[in-house]
Each structure stands twice: as C-alpha cells, then as structure tokens.
Amino acid sequence: MGFVAPWFLAGLAAVGLPVWLHLLRKHKATPVPFSSLMFFERRTQSSIKHRRLRYLILFALRSLLFVLLALAFAHPYLQRRLLPVSRSGEVTVFAIDNSLSMRAAGLLDRARQMAKAEVSGLHPGQRAQVIEFASRIEVLSEVTDDRAALNAALDAVAASDGRTSFAELSRSLRSIAQSLHLPLRVLLYSDMQQSGMPANFSDLRLNADIRLEPHPLVSKQTPNFTVENVVAPRRVYSGAKTRVLATIAGFGTAKTVRNATLALNGRVIESKAVEVPESGRAAVEFNSLEVPYGRNQGAVKIDSADALAADDTFYFSVERADPRHALFVHDAANARDLLYFKAALEASGQSAFAIDPASADQTANVALSQYAFVVISDVGSLPESFEKNLRAYVRDGGAVLLALGRSSMGRAKVPVADLAIRGTRYAGREGDLFQSAAALDPSHPSIQQNNRWDDVKFYQAIRVDPGSARTVARLTDETPLLVDEQLGAGHILIFASTFDNVANDFPVHASFVPFIGQTANYLGRLDAGPPAVTVGSFEELRDAREKGTAIDVLDPRGERVFSLAEAATAQNIQFTMDGFYDIRRPNGRNELVAVNADRRESDLSPAAPETLRLWQNTASGVAAGGQAAGEQKPQSLWWYVMLAVLACAIAESLLGNRHLSVDKEAP
Amino acid sequence: MLQRFLDPATLNSIAGLDLIAKTVVDGFVAGLHRSPDFGFSQEFAEYRAYTQGDDLRHVDWNVFARTDRCYLKRYRGETNTQLLVLLDTSASMGYGSHTVNKLDYARFLAASLCYLANVQRDAAGLIVFDEDVTNYVAPSTRQGQLFRLLHAIEQAQTGTRTDFTKPFVHFQNFLRRRGIVVVVSDFYEDPALIVKTVEPLRFRGNEVILFHLLDPQEIAPGFREPVLLVDMENSGAAMEVSPEYARHEYRTKIDAHIEALRSQARGAGMDYFLVDTSRPLDEGLREYLSVRRGML
Numbered sequence: 001m002g003f004v005a006p007w008f009l010a011g012l013a014a015v016g017l018p019v020w021l022h023l024l025r026k027h028k029a030t031p032v033p034f035s036s037l038m039f040f041e042r043r044t045q046s047s048i049k050h051r052r053l054r055y056l057i058l059f060a061l062r063s064l065l066f067v068l069l070a071l072a073f074a075h076p077y078l079q080r081r082l083l084p085v086s087r088s089g090e091v092t093v094f095a096i097d098n099s100l101s102m103r104a105a106g107l108l109d110r111a112r113q114m115a116k117a118e119v120s121g122l123h124p125g126q127r128a129q130v131i132e133f134a135s136r137i138e139v140l141s142e143v144t145d146d147r148a149a150l151n152a153a154l155d156a157v158a159a160s161d162g163r164t165s166f167a168e169l170s171r172s173l174r175s176i177a178q179s180l181h182l183p184l185r186v187l188l189y190s191d192m193q194q195s196g197m198p199a200n201f202s203d204l205r206l207n208a209d210i211r212l213e214p215h216p217l218v219s220k221q222t223p224n225f226t227v228e229n230v231v232a233p234r235r236v237y238s239g240a241k242t243r244v245l246a247t248i249a250g251f252g253t254a255k256t257v258r259n260a261t262l263a264l265n266g267r268v269i270e271s272k273a274v275e276v277p278e279s280g281r282a283a284v285e286f287n288s289l290e291v292p293y294g295r296n297q298g299a300v301k302i303d304s305a306d307a308l309a310a311d312d313t314f315y316f317s318v319e320r321a322d323p324r325h326a327l328f329v330h331d332a333a334n335a336r337d338l339l340y341f342k343a344a345l346e347a348s349g350q351s352a353f354a355i356d357p358a359s360a361d362q363t364a365n366v367a368l369s370q371y372a373f374v375v376i377s378d379v380g381s382l383p384e385s386f387e388k389n390l391r392a393y394v395r396d397g398g399a400v401l402l403a404l405g406r407s408s409m410g411r412a413k414v415p416v417a418d419l420a421i422r423g424t425r426y427a428g429r430e431g432d433l434f435q436s437a438a439a440l441d442p443s444h445p446s447i448q449q450n451n452r453w454d455d456v457k458f459y460q461a462i463r464v465d466p467g468s469a470r471t472v473a474r475l476t477d478e479t480p481l482l483v484d485e486q487l488g489a490g491h492i493l494i495f496a497s498t499f500d501n502v503a504n505d506f507p508v509h510a511s512f513v514p515f516i517g518q519t520a521n522y523l524g525r526l527d528a529g530p531p532a533v534t535v536g537s538f539e540e541l542r543d544a545r546e547k548g549t550a551i552d553v554l555d556p557r558g559e560r561v562f563s564l565a566e567a568a569t570a571q572n573i574q575f576t577m578d579g580f581y582d583i584r585r586p587n588g589r590n591e592l593v594a595v596n597a598d599r600r601e602s603d604l605s606p607a608a609p610e611t612l613r614l615w616q617n618t619a620s621g622v623a624a625g626g627q628a629a630g631e632q633k634p635q636s637l638w639w640y641v642m643l644a645v646l647a648c649a650i651a652e653s654l655l656g657n658r659h660l661s662v663d664k665e666a667p
Numbered sequence: 668m669l670q671r672f673l674d675p676a677t678l679n680s681i682a683g684l685d686l687i688a689k690t691v692v693d694g695f696v697a698g699l700h701r702s703p704d705f706g707f708s709q710e711f712a713e714y715r716a717y718t719q720g721d722d723l724r725h726v727d728w729n730v731f732a733r734t735d736r737c738y739l740k741r742y743r744g745e746t747n748t749q750l751l752v753l754l755d756t757s758a759s760m761g762y763g764s765h766t767v768n769k770l771d772y773a774r775f776l777a778a779s780l781c782y783l784a785n786v787q788r789d790a791a792g793l794i795v796f797d798e799d800v801t802n803y804v805a806p807s808t809r810q811g812q813l814f815r816l817l818h819a820i821e822q823a824q825t826g827t828r829t830d831f832t833k834p835f836v837h838f839q840n841f842l843r844r845r846g847i848v849v850v851v852s853d854f855y856e857d858p859a860l861i862v863k864t865v866e867p868l869r870f871r872g873n874e875v876i877l878f879h880l881l882d883p884q885e886i887a888p889g890f891r892e893p894v895l896l897v898d899m900e901n902s903g904a905a906m907e908v909s910p911e912y913a914r915h916e917y918r919t920k921i922d923a924h925i926e927a928l929r930s931q932a933r934g935a936g937m938d939y940f941l942v943d944t945s946r947p948l949d950e951g952l953r954e955y956l957s958v959r960r961g962m963l
Contacts, residue, residue: 031905034896035759035769035885036855039920040906 002634004075011070015063022059061652068648072641077634090183090211091143092128093176094118094150096157097190099134099164100535100601104191104224104308107217111189112154114215118187119150129176130154134162135536135598137172143180161310161535161578163598164196166615167203174207183209191218194607195600205618212616218606221252225304226602227260227314228281232298234531235319236291237351244286246300246314250276251603253306261301262286264318291320295592297580298531311602315580315594316531323354324372324524329379331407332359337377337499340507341516348517352526360386368393372524378405378498382415390416395488399523404462405498414464417485417492422463425479434459435475444472444484445522446493450514453506460503461496469494493519532594538572539593541583552584556595715739749806749846750784750791752777753838754820757797757829758900759855764884765945772944773851773880774820779948780849780955781816793819794841796834797826803841828900831856831864845872849955853880855900858928862935875937876955879928883945886921888913 003009094115102108115130122128122145130141130153141153169188177184190196192214198204206212228249236242244262255278261271274284289298298316306312330338335357342355353372360379363386368374374390376382382390394400400416408414409424427434437453447453453473461479469485483494501507506515520526533539541551550568553561556579562570575581575595583591717726717737727740754777760770767775777793784791792806793816804812804819829852842848848868854861854877861877869875890910898904908917925941932939942950 031895031897032890033762033899035762035853035882035899037896037898037901037904037906038855039917039924040896040908040912041916 001076001078001637004077006074008073008075009070011073012067014066014070018059018062018066022055022062058652058655061648061655065645065648065652068641068645072638072645076637076641078637079634090126090185091180092118092122092126093173093184093186094128094130094154095169095173095186095188095190096130096132096154097134097164097188098132098157098160098162099193099196100159100161100310100597101164101191101193101308101604102217103159103310104222104604107191108157108159110217111215112157114217115154115187115189116151119147119154122147130157131172132157132160133165133169133172134160135165136162136168160576161597162576163536163601164190164193165198166196167198167200170204170206170615173210173212174205177207177210183211185211186213188212188214189217190214191604192216192606192612193601193603194605194611195603197607197611201614204615206615214612214616216606216609216612218604221605222307223253224251224306224308224311224602224604225249225253225258225276225302226251226308226311226599227300227302228599228602230298230300230314230316230532232289232316232318232531234317235321235352237321237323239290239320241287242289242291242318244289244298244300244316246284246286247281248274248276248284248302249281249599249602250279252279252605254278255280259303260284261303262289263299263301264289264291265297289318291318293320295319295590297592297594308602308604310578311597311599314532314596315578317580317592317594318531319592321352323352324526325356325370326353326520326524327363327366327368327371327374328355328357328377329360329363329375329382330357330377331379332361334378334500336501337403337507340499340501340512341375341377344507344513344516345520347513348520353520353524368398369396371398372526373399373401373520375401375403376415377403378407378500379415380407380410387415391487394490394492397489399491399493399525401493401495401519401523403495403498404464405460405500405503408462414494417469417487417494419467419469419483419485419494420465422465425461425463425475425477427459435461435477435479437473437481438476438478439474441470441472444470444482446472446482446484446515446519449518450511453509453511456504456506456509456511458497458504458506460498464494464496491523493523532596533575534598535575535578535595536598537595538574539581539583540572541570542585549586551586552582554582554584556580713741715741748789749844750780750789751806751842751846751848752780752791752793752816753848753850753852754793754795754823755797755829755850755852756795756801756823756826757853757855758825758827759829759853760880761825762853762882762885762899763944764882767944769853769880769882769944770823770825772942772948773878774823775948776851776878776880776942777820777849778817779952781813781820783952783955785813785816790846791816792841794834794838795819795823796838798828798830798833800834800837801826803838805841806844806846829853829855831861835864835867839867839871842868842871842873847874847876847955849876849878851878851880853885854928858924858931861928862931862937865932865937866935869936875932877928877932877937877939879925879939879941880944881921881925881941883943886943887918 096108096111096115098108102111119128125145127143127145128141128150129139129143130150131137131139140156141149144150173184173186226249227246229247231245233242246260246262248258248260250256253276255276257273257275259271260274262269270286270288272284272286274282276282284300286300296318298318299313300316301313304312328338328341338355338357345353345355356371358366360382364383366386366389368389374393390398390400394416402414402417404414404421408421411421413420425435434457436458437456440447440453442448458475458481461475461481463479464483466480466483466485469483471480471482472484473480473482475481479496481496483496485492485494497503497506499507506512541553542549548568550564551562551570552567553573555561556577560567561573561581573581573583575593578595578597581593581595583593585591714727714730715738717739721739725739725741726737730736730738730740754773756770760773761768763769763771781791781793788808790806790808791812793802793804794800795802802819802823804815850865865875865877890908890913893907893909895905895907929939929941940950
C-alpha cells in the first residue's frame with residue numbers, strides 16, 4: 001500500500017482532538033446542592049457507566065472519522081498484482097520484425113514458424129492480431145480468433161529494406177492498447193538488433209496492460225560486411241574521369257581482404273581488393289569512372305560471403321549533362337566584371353554553367369529561354385524589347401542578377417525590377433573612407449555557406465529602395481547591398497555595387513568565389529543533392545506551380561508507385577526499398593534516385609538480455625534485472641475511504657443526536 | 668388583575684413580610700368577592716323545636732310569646748378559631764431552582780395565613796422547627812400578635828435536617844385548644860412516619876392541613892448532563908446522577924411519595940395540599956379557607 005500524497009498523513013494528529021475531548025478532558029459532574037437524596041439510588045452509577053460506554057463508541061467513531069479523512073487526503077492505493085485471470089479479453093499480438101537484417105540466414109522464416117506454432121496453441125475464442133514492423137508498423141490482420149486468417153497474415157509477412165525501430169513498435173503498441181481498451185500480450189519475433197533501440201529508453205515505454213514476450217532469434221553477433229557509404233558526384237558536366245570513394249565496413253568481423261567492385265549500369269568498371277581491419281572500416285577509391293550522357297545507375301559491391309547479402313551493394317546515381325548557359329550582359333567598354341565573375345564561377349568548382357557574354361546592344365534578339373540565368377552587370381540602358389523579354393522570362397521562372405554601378409546613377413529605377421533608385425552612396429575623404437557589409441541574412445542561398453564579408457570594402461553603392469523585396473545584405477550605413485525580389489515565378493537579385501573591382505574590392509576577396517558559386521546555383525536552380533538516399537527518406541515531387549500535373553515514379557522493380565489519382569496529387573514520396581527510383585516529371589526534370597538501406601541494419605549485434613528485461617518491465621515497474629513474477633497495477637482506494645468517511649459521519653451524527661436528545665428534553 | 672401580585676417572584680421583590688401578606692390576602696379576598704361560592708357571614712341558620720335538656724338561653728322568646736311554643740333559634744356561629752402554623756425550616760427547605768426557594772415561599776404562605784387569620788380575628792400562632800422546635804409564638808388575638816408572628820417568620824432561617832418526631836411530640840404540649848394546624852414542609856420523610864407523627868394532632872380535634880412544598884425541579888428534574896448532587900441536609904452525602912435517571916426513575920419515586928403522602932394523610936383525616944413553589948400563593952390560601960369554612 002502506498003500514498004499519493006503521504007504528507008497529508010500529518011492530519012492524523014487531529015485524532016488528538018477526540019482523544020482530548022473524550023479521554024483526557026476529565027468528566028466532571030457539576031456539584032449541585034439538592035434538597036434530599038432519598039429518592040436517588042446508587043445504581044444510577046451504572047447508568048452513567050453505560051452512558052460513558054456509548055460515549056466511547058462515539059469517541060471511536062470520531063477518531064475513525066479523522067483517521068479516514070487524513071487517509072482520504074493522502075490518497076492511498078494498493079499495488080494490485082494482475083493475475084492472469086484478471087487479464088480477461090487479452091489480445092495476443094504477433095509482432096514480426098521484417099527489417100533488412102531479418103533477411104539474414106532465414107530469420108524471417110524462423111520467426112514465421114515460431115509465430116505459427118503459437119497461433120496453433122491459442123485457446124478457442126482467444127483473439128490475436130498480426131503486425132509487421134521495421135521503421136514503421138503495418139497491420140496485417142484484424143483482431144480475430146480465426147487461426148486461418150492469422151496464419152495467412154503470417155504468410156504475408158515480407159522482408160523489407162527498412163530499419164528496425166523498437167521505439168516505433170512501442171508507440172504503435174501503446175496506441176493499439178488504447179484503441180482496443182483490452183490488455184495486450186505481445187509476442188515479439190526479431191533479431192533484437194541493438195541498433196534498433198532508441199537513444200532515449202523512455203521511448204520504449206509500454207502501458208501497464210501490455211505484456212511483452214520477446215523471442216530473440218539471434219543470441220550472439222553475426223559477422224557482417226557492408227558497403228557503408230559511397231562518395232560520388234550526382235551530376236557531371238564533362239567526359240573526364242570521375243573519382244568515386246567507397247567505405248567498406250565490417251561488424252564483428254575479423255581482419256580480412258575483400259574485393260570491391262565499381263559498376264555502372266550493370267557493367268563492371270573497376271575492381272579493387274581492400275583490407276578491412278577487425279570490426280573496422282576501410283576506404284577504397286575508384287578513379288576510372290567515365291560517365292556517359294544521361295542518368296546512370298552506379299553501384300559498389302563487395303564479395304562479403306556473409307549471412308546478410310542485402311547490404312553488400314551500395315547504389316548511387318550519377319547524371320551526365322551538358323553545362324547550362326548563362327547570359328552575361330555587360331558594358332562593351334568594360335570587361336573586367338565579366339573576367340572576375342567567370343573566374344569566380346570556375347574557381348567554385350562549378351562546371352554546370354557556361355557563361356555567354358553579350359553587350360547591351362547585342363541583346364535585342366536573344367532568346368532567353370535557353371539560359372539558366374541572366375547577369376546584367378552595370379549596363380546603362382537596355383533595349384526596350386530585351387527588358388520586356390527579360391521581365392517575361394523572370395515571370396516564367398527565370399532568374400536575373402543585376403549589378404548596379406556608375407551606369408545606373410542616372411536612372412530613376414532599377415531595370416526589370418522597377419525598384420526606385422534613391423541615389424548613390426559614395427565613400428569620400430570626409431567621413432567614412434569605405435563601407436562594409438554590416439548585416440547578412442545567412443538563410444539566403446547566396447550567402448548560406450559563406451557569410452563573412454567583414455574585410456570587403458565598398459566605396460560606391462547605389463541606394464535602392466527595396467520596397468517589399470527581401471534585403472539580404474546591408475552596408476554599415478544601412479544601404480541595401482543585396483536585394484532579392486520575387487517577380488512571378490522567378491527571382492531578381494540586385495547587387496547594389498559592381499563586380500569589376502572598382503566600386504569595391506569584393507572580387508579580390510576569398511568570399512567572392514563562394515558567393516558567385518552559390519548565387520549561380522540558386523539562380524540556375526541547380527539541385528546538388530547527394531548521389532544516394534536511405535530507405536525511409538522522403539523526396540519532394542512537386543512545387544506549387546506543378547499542381548495537378550501527373551508525376552510518374554517507378555520503383556526499383558519497375559512498377560509504378562502511384563495510382564493515376566495519386567500521381568496527380570502526391571506531394572512527396574517515401575522510398576521503401578533499396579535500388580533506383582525513376583522519377584519522371586512533366587517539365588522534363590527527370591531524376592534517378594539511388595536508395596540504399598540504412599547501414600545501421602548491417603550491425604547484427606543483438607541487444608543485451610538486460611535491455612530486453614528492462615523493456616519488458618517498463619510496463620510493470622519491476623526493478624531492473626528482476627524477474628517479473630506478475631504485473632502490478634496501482635489501485636486507488638480513495639473512493640472506498642471516502643465511502644467509509646461518509647458512513648462514519650452518518651453514524652457519528654446519529655449517535656451524537658441520540659445523546660443530545662436528552663438535552664432537548666431538558667428545560 | 669391583582670392576581671399577578673400573588674406570583675412568588677413578584678412577592679420576593681417586596682421587602683417586608685407584612686406588606687407581602689397584606690398584598691396576598693387583600694388581593695386574594697378581592698378576588699373572592701367575585702365568586703359566589705365562597706364567603707362566610709354570621710346569619711340565621713334554623714329553628715328547632717325545644718327538647719328536654721336544651722339550653723334555655725337559646726329559646727326564642729319572641730316566638731314563644733306569639734305561638735306559645737318553645738323553639739330554639741340557631742345561628743351559624745361566628746366562632747373564633749385558632750390557627751397554628753408549623754413552619755419547617757430544615758436545610759432542605761433552602762432549596763430553590765428559581766428566585767424563590769421553598770423557605771421563602773413557606774414564609775410568604777405562613778405570613779399570608781397569619782395575616783388572614785388576624786383579619787378574621789382568629790388567634791394565630793407559629794411554631795418554627797427543623798429537627799427541634801426553634802421558635803414558638805403562642806396563638807393569641809392580642810394587639811401586636813401579627814407583628815410578632817411576622818417577625819418570627821422573618822427570623823426563620825434554614826437549620827439542620829428534618830425530624831418530625833421530636834418537635835411534634837414537643838409542641839403537642841403547646842396545643843390546648845382545638846383549631847387549625849397548618850404544617851408547611853417539604854416532607855422528606857417516610858409518609859407513614861409523617862402521618863403517624865402528625866396524626867395525634869388530629870385526634871385532639873384539630874383540623875390539620877399539610878402544605879407539601881416542592882420546587883418544580885424536585886417534582887420534575889431536568890438535568891442536561893450528569894450532575895453530582897449534594898444533599899443539603901447532609902453535606903457529606905453526594906451522588907452522581909444521570910439525566911436519564913432523573914427523568915425516569917426519580918419521577919416515578921417522587922410521584923409515588925406524593926401519592927402515598929396524600930392518600931395516607933387523607934386516610935388519617937388530614938388535608939393534604941401539594942404546593943409548587945412556582946405557582947401563585949392563592950391556591951394555598953384557598954385550601955386554608957375551605958378548611959376554615961368548615962370550622963365555622
């Protein structure tokens with residue numbers, strides 16, 4: 001028995017009140033002179049004794065009332081042991097682990113057979129349910145007592161490439177128990193990977209009405225090799241040989257030499273022997289990858305000869321494309337800005353874009369749709385038709401980078417963007433000799449990676465009224481330096497100075513290169529994602545403009561993932577198996593996504609038995625390491641105590657009234 | 668209207684016993700005049716034929732002269748009687764649960780009776796006793812007798828215990844003439860013994876009236892809680908009494924006692940009257956007068 005609020009037991013001291021009233025306070029009969037005692041007898045004493053005895057009953061009732069009140073405030077409870085008979089209506093849940101690691105050595109078949117044996121042992125009318133779990137839960141049967149349905153559900157358990165998540169299993173079991181309002185007996189068939197345990201043990205918490213019976217299929221660690229990671233470019237823009245770096249890992253393995261193979265589109269490119277240390281990692285480098293045009297399926301394989309073959313291949317996708325063109329419009333008399341911009345773009349390692357320079361008067365008949373983005377560097381005036389085309393180009397999703405310099409001084413508005421020019425900010429001999437960048441918005445893609453422009457000196461800047469546009473960078477005198485304006489579906493990025501090392505010394509600073517590289521990627525919408533993702537990750541399929549358009553996704557087996565209705569509405573996709581997903585968008589931006597199983601699955605070391613016992617005991621609260629003889633559940637005694645208080649109060653009132661009735665008759 | 672002055676509590680606020688007695692009796696007599704049933708006067712009673720041996724002094728000679736026959740003329744005699752008040756002043760008479768204790772009430776009653784007797788030219792006397800005779804005023808009609816009586820009544824204080832035997836034997840010696848003997852007491856004694864003690868007075872031709880004075884608390888005690896009762900006549904005796912006992916057994920016993928005293932007193936030819944000290948005094952006076960009337 002315990003108390004929720006034991007400090008209220010201090011109220012037991014109130015019992016002293018009736019003790020004082022009845023016992024300590026001596027009963028004193030008032031001496032009253034009376035004319036004669038000839039009609040009184042000694043036997044009246046017995047009446048008083050009887051009366052005192054009744055007072056003792058009243059005293060006991062009053063004391064009990066105080067004790068019960070103190071108990072009620074302390075809120076007592078009993079640790080009630082849940083006997084098997086009390087778990088009436090218990091539902092047996094067969095939880096089968098179908099994660100990647102269960103593919104090893106027929107573990108899934110063993111789990112299925114053990115579960116079927118349990119199904120055959122169910123009592124008639126005993127209801128059960130079959131679920132499979134990896135990183136997410138799938139319910140394979142209803143709660144039923146039909147053994148055929150349960151066996152069919154067990155047969156339907158299929159191996160997946162997902163990662164074990166016992167936390168997700170616990171969460172689902174809690175919600176199942178809450179929805180059924182019945183006690184659960186969970187038979188867990190799994191290899192009990194340590195890597196499936198959550199970082200926070202409280203995520204494994206089970207409700208009191210869940211009885212977990214783990215059936216570990218593996219008792220000791222199985223050696224396993226895997227290709228843990230591959231570093232390769234996602235896109236290449238030239239025919240040069242590309243470097244691929246793979247990491248080979250061994251879990252519980254002895255020091256050995258493995259053979260690693262690089263394959264592209266199923267064709268072996270290169271093989272290398274790699275020495276993997278004991279339970280360690282080794283890197284292997286391939287330098288002979290020549291990527292043909294188009295989307296290519298790459299893979300690094302090892303000859304592991306271990307129990308789990310599913311993790312011996314690491315997929316990656318690599319795409320060969322021509323560089324995209326960018327139009328650089330500059331003043332014909334000044335090529336310095338072109339020089340600095342081009343040099344910075346190349347220095348950033350970005351070969352995705354090819355710069356097409358043009359002077360302002362050459363732009364009249366340029367077809368803008370072929371350019372990934374357009375740079376207009378300090379041009380005095382643009383042909384009207386070009387400016388009009390440029391505006392339409394931006395509205396359709398294009399991007400323009402405007403650099404404002406001396407030529408813009410005479411203009412009232414920024415070309416294309418139509419933002420007002422308020423004047424020019426010069427650094428002079430009086431006052432500040434130069435301005436520097438005071439406030440940078442690091443969330444903007446142009447300066448996300450490199451946001452330290454402290455040593456850059458700006459001598460001249462065009463003061464632009466940003467209006468509702470986003471100010472990404474400001475000078476120390478609050479002059480907007482970099483303004484990003486959304487126009488239609490595209491962007492106009494306004495740099496309020498030049499790229500020619502005259503109005504500032506930005507082009508000769510190290511921070512200029514990443515700025516140009518990131519800006520080009522941002523304006524050209526270049527997706528530089530990883531060459532491979534893990535099973536269970538999500539991919540965005542469409543943006544706001546692509547609403548209603550059908551997107552085809554083919555899974556590694558070549559089957560369509562979405563139905564026709566889903567293809568028109570699905571916003572994203574979760575990759576559930578390893579291999580290559582082919583995503584075909586209507587705008588031609590097709591993509592080949594390489595998906596690999598989470599390599600934490602490759603560590604086949606099972607969780608310690610103590611950990612499993614702890615998990616079991618999260619429901620019953622038994623001390624760690626102890627055998628749970630039975631589940632215990634606190635049962636509140638508050639209502640019983642309150643009923644006793646009520647009964648006691650009524651009895652006290654009745655008895656007290658009976659005593660007081662004498663007084664009522666007295667005159 | 669004057670009846671309210673007979674209330675014991677009102678009388679208690681009056682200082683002198685003479686004034687109390689006057690107030691009571693005057694008020695009482697004034698009340699009597701409204702009643703046709705009461706009153707007495709000296710008037711013609713009857714004629715009776717003379718028989719041999721009759722006293723010739725009572726022959727109506729006027730009738731003899733007219734009719735030549737001897738008739739005796741009989742009057743309702745205006746005879747003076749003697750009132751002797753026996754006032755019990757034992758310690759128990761000092762009990763009172765309200766403003767007037769039993770002895771005060773007894774004083775008022777005795778004073779009123781003496782006054783009334785004085786008005787009627789009756790000789791009135793007083794014997795104050797507890798376990799012995801403590802004061803004696805011989806019955807007389809002399810001038811100043813009333814004041815002697817009232818003074819003696821005034822001086823009466825509670826004494827010790829009651830003992831009827833000794834004083835009654837003693838004051839039987841004082842009674843030489845027949846009259847009315849009024850015993851005012853709470854009679855905490857065995858009824859048989861009381862009657863046996865008082866009976867000889869009756870044998871001498873006296874009209875005996877027992878005024879049994881009891882406080883309402885003695886008739887029906889109402890204790891709220893157990894009380895330790897201390898005997899007023901014996902301070903060493905004390906007893907704890909529960910309210911239940913006082914409510915049931917005691918009442919039965921005191922009622923039995925009253926009834927036994929009443930029946931035995933009447934059996935012995937004595938008048939018995941229970942006086943509740945919370946009641947007005949006129950009831951006691953009325954009882955006296957009814958007896959006095961019989962004595963005419």
